[in-house]
Amino acid sequence: MLDVKFVRDNQEAVAQAMENRHASWDAARFSELDEARRAAIAQEEALQNERNTLSKSIGKLMQEGNAAEAETAKERMHVIREEIAAFTAKRKEADAALAELLLRVPNMPSDTTPVGDDENDNPEVRRWGTPRDFAAEGFEAQAHWDLGPELGIMDPDRAVKLAASRFVLLGGLGARLERALINFMADTHTSRGYKEWWCPAMANAETLTGTGQLPKFEEDLFHTTEGLYLIPTAEVQLTNIHAGEVLDGKDLPLHYCGYTPCFREEAGSAGRDTRGLIRVHQFDKVEMVKYAKPDESFDELESMVADAENILQLLGLPYRVICLCTGDLGFSAAKTYDLEVWLPSYNGYKEISSCSNCTDFQARRANIKYRDPENFKGSRYVHTLNGSGLAVGRTMAAIIENYQQADGSIKVPDVLVPYMGGVEVITAQ
Known part of the structure; x- marks a missing residue:
């Protein structure tokens, strides 16, 4: 949430920023409401001052024997009380x-x-790894939505029977791989200083308002x-754990992570996005969240991106990092890097992590402050x-496609073998 005073003092900059973001901004309505608010405050304060003056004078008038004037003052006090209530x-x-x-x-x-209009204006920052040349290896790569069912580790038809389209049913080593990825990601992040939390999969409206999902995106959420x-x-x-709290600046930055199932009304496009693990209504994700001092937050963003990249590098998955332009930026974010993993089925890179600095936007909504008495009075x-660390389903899709073998089996990345109970290759079950 933007600060009212900041908006008032920087209306041209706000209008330009909203134009760059393709966001609607009613500057006239803001000014109208802000003027009404300030006028009401001015009237409140003037009346309170008058009331205080009268209150002091009544006793003096009584002492001086001016009972009539004291009574008139008392009557005015009653009127002032009603006027203050109105303002x-x-x-x-x-x-x-x-x-x-x-x-x-x-x-x-x-x-x-x-500054840019859409995803086509997102500059690439760097790449890591080289996509496999399957043709040079003598076979054609299969998409994970074809290979998974053939191996018996994915069952899209029964998922539809159990729920609807855009849901996933994993079996055997597919279920084991999902669980292995969750544990591997959580273990890796905690080994790098993140505190792990096990969170409820449901939240109230106040919590969702704190991070910016409500009220604007209510139609995208499943609710009871x-x-x-x-x-x-x-x-x-993870962001709302400290809602309504004042943190000690000596404890910052805080690094948190946690696994949860995630639920979204994914629209997507018809065709291949409705198959497989890319756009589904329910998916697993290990998330990273940080609380940082303002002068350290952008350095913390760079290190968060590095933590997400570390997972991909350990898994040996080729990826690239892009910086989102204003027209593609998420609602709460001030700056975002997307990590996109190489998927042979798309013959291109697909988002697998999004790491954002939300500055004080969410903290203002959730009222999360910190004290640092050595540098300033009060709290800020x-x-x-x-940041995603990572989206588990998309990571599984990337492993299936990038680690497939000519015989249709899937080699398990070395770092996952211990989490897979020693299984090194996934074959038909």
Whole structure:
């Protein structure tokens, strides 16, 4: 959530940022509400000062024997009380309307976020690894949605029977591989200083508002009749662990990670995106979240990207890193790097991790602050960061496709063999 004072003092910059983000911004409505709020505050303060003056004068008038004037002052006090209540109501109404307006406005892009219209304007930062040349090896690579069922580790037809399209049923070593990836990712991140959390898979509206999913993206969420929502990412829970708290600056940065199932109303495109593990309504993910001081948050973003890259490198999966432009930036993010893994079925790179610095945008919504008495008085908002570390289903798809062999089997990446109970090759079951 943007700060009202910042918006008031930087209206041209805000308007330009929203234009760069292709986000709607009603500057006139903001000014109208802000003026109404400030006018109501001014009236409240003037009346309170008058009330205080009268209150002091009443006793003096009584002592001086001016009972009539004292009574007139008392009557004015009653009127002032009603007038203050009226202006307080106006202020609260303007406050609520301003909050509702700003809750739907995205974050300001960072100065280092490139300006662009859409994903075609996202600059590539670097690449790692070389995609396999299957033709040179004498066979044609299969897509994971074909190879998985042939091996008996994926069963899309029964998934539809059990639920609907865009759900996944894994069996045998497919289920084992999913579990192996979750444990491997969590173990790797905790070995690099992240504290692991086991979080609820459902959240209330206040929690989802804190990270920016509500109110703007309510239609993308699955929810219950009791006001709870299935979380779209563990970011929601990990970021809100300290909602409403004031942290000790000496403890920052905090590095958290956690596995959760994730639930989303994925639209996607018809055709291959409706098959396999790329766009599904339920998927597993290990998430990273950080709480950082403002002057350290962008360095923390770079190290978070490195932590996500480390998983891909240990798995030996070719990938590239891109920096999202303003037109492709997520709602809460000020700057985002996407990691895209090579998928032979797409003959290209596909997103597998998104790492973002949300600056104080989420912290302001969730009221997460920190104290640092050596550098400033009072408290200030922390910066929050989040990143996939990684999306498990897409990682499995990448392993199936990049590690497939000419006989249709799949070689298990070396780092996963211990998590697979010593299984080195997945063959038909």
